[in-house]
Amino acid sequence: MSVRTQQQAIAASRELAVDLSAVIVCVTGDQPQILAIRSENDAADALASGPLESRHRTLEAGLRSWVESQTHQCLGYVEQLYTFGDRNRMVVGSNRRVRMLSIGYLALVREARPENTSNTVWRNWYQYFPWEDWRSGKPAVLARIERQLRSWVADAEGAGDRRARAERVRACFGLGNIRWSDERVLERYELLYEIGLVPETHRDRAPAWCSADDVIKEGALMIADHRRVLATAIARLRGKIKYRPVVFELMPPTFTFLNLQQAVEALAGLLMHKSNFRRLVESQGLVEDTGEVSAGAAGRPARLLRYRHDILLERPVPGARLPQALRGK
């Protein structure tokens, strides 16, 4: 098995189609946005996606190249998310089924360029996931979602199964003594998908036992599994801002503390304590003062900050969950 011939691999690939898809994120003001591709006839949006071209040395270079040429967006930070290849991604080719593989990427851009191609739009990502925005209190949709989840738990066969379901619901949606976790975007979406609360379930292959009546209609749809890819991206980004200074990839060259806080809040879908936020950012040494102050805003003008580019990599990545290792020797 060690020496698989290239022929085998190539033969296998004959039934394959691979593309790259990108969740392109920016923050305008206090809203997180993604670049969506509008389809003419279909109601559902799509993510930007393009072919895997072999002339680029790396996958990432290929992605950058076509996204930049197609959308006239200059990509900043880019990170591979996941490779999606489930069977329900198959499409029917000329005369046989073809497995679609899609390598998902997260890309951050600094500003929302005017939409110059007619079919691309910047959309607030909470349009697709209304239950993920807690900034103005608990989202209304969650009442209905929770009701459905409870009945799913109640429908379990045995007591063990019921416990497991209850546990999972509590963890995903922060019920009982567990808190809502902003990072569980994908787990939440997958739970909804699995139990048929989301239209995609019924579009893909509806299991007999779940009815389409209970579907949550709030939240815009996307084609194929693009909403799953988006959920993956949001989850990754929400996690990442907590231990790597990636927010700054979304900020203009100078910004105030409030700007920064609102950007983080937009991504996390949660509000933060003002003073604690400042202190944390300041203590990390991530920003430095430009001499200037902001103008034109409502209240007192604020100092304008700038990201300290020199601290690109360091950040001791604090907060490990294991006891500190023994020092030295």
Add this chain to the structure above:
Amino acid sequence: MSVRTQQQAIAASRELAVDLSAVIVCVTGDQPQILAIRSENDAADALASGPLESRHRTLEAGLRSWVESQTHQCLGYVEQLYTFGDRNRMVVGSNRRVRMLSIGYLALVREARPENTSNTVWRNWYQYFPWEDWRSGKPAVLARIERQLRSWVADAEGAGDRRARAERVRACFGLGNIRWSDERVLERYELLYEIGLVPETHRDRAPAWCSADDVIKEGALMIADHRRVLATAIARLRGKIKYRPVVFELMPPTFTFLNLQQAVEALAGLLMHKSNFRRLVESQGLVEDTGEVSAGAAGRPARLLRYRHDILLERPVPGARLPQALRGK
């Protein structure tokens, strides 16, 4: 661009070969091991890798199926790592170059089964990365590595470049006021690769400016980019054990605190404080006491523990790096 025809995608895939490769990990006693495929003629090992078959519904199912049939290992926890597809992975096909894509997976198994196929071996992963094991003090190789890194820093063109290089070296290898971070396995490997301190650089495409004389020869090689895949796996696992109870996927049904601690230490390549480790594990409620005690060991017999399967998902994932969100509303 939104509506790419399937034809395009399929056409693009003609020049593609996709396979799955797996880093299969277990811990025996106090050593982390991976399943390596020995090659007959070549000196370098390979990771387990197999074709992407279309009969399975998910990629993961396909991986499990062929790994289990080929290696007679029953895989426990499985997680997708990354999709590797750089140009230097190209291979020459019948009469043209073919891009090799490889979807890397991390798989954890509970025990090292006797090696029943002649060409598979369990190997200590520190054979490939001797600089990653700090359990008995600072690894000896690091002296040489650090010397080379310093001279790379000194060789920088301008002052800015020099600072950036110094910064990067400090962050990756924990020099100056920055501590060694067990999780930066991949970043370290990539730095070594980039500046030609590792044989792979010269095998792939040696840049003129770096000489092969300085190469670090300690550490076993692997074919193609498999050592990079392994580095990715180790990094991911080291990170994951800190916030998800994945170590237990590597433990036998019952174990002592010491067993558990040694497993974690094996993975992290660092030693922990005994009492603090216990307290942390206990406080998380991850384990429960079986009535029994361990027998036959050197000192005083220890209580045998068991993983509490009921807490699969919860774990509030503490230690977020952002200020706590405002409560409720």
Add this chain to the structure above:
DNA sequence: TCAAAAGTGTTATCCTTACACCCATGT
């Protein structure tokens, strides 16, 4: 009796959270 490992307890320190309060500006 000694070595080896299992356990228990305690302290200083730092980080996080949660408040309370004052400052500067435009309308």
Add this chain to the structure above:
DNA sequence: ACATGGGTGTAAGGATAACACTTTTGA
């Protein structure tokens, strides 16, 4: 004057890291 946002101080509580020390077994 007051609303809006900028900015400082601080005290309580919790988690960590680092010690010191006792207990139980096998050889």
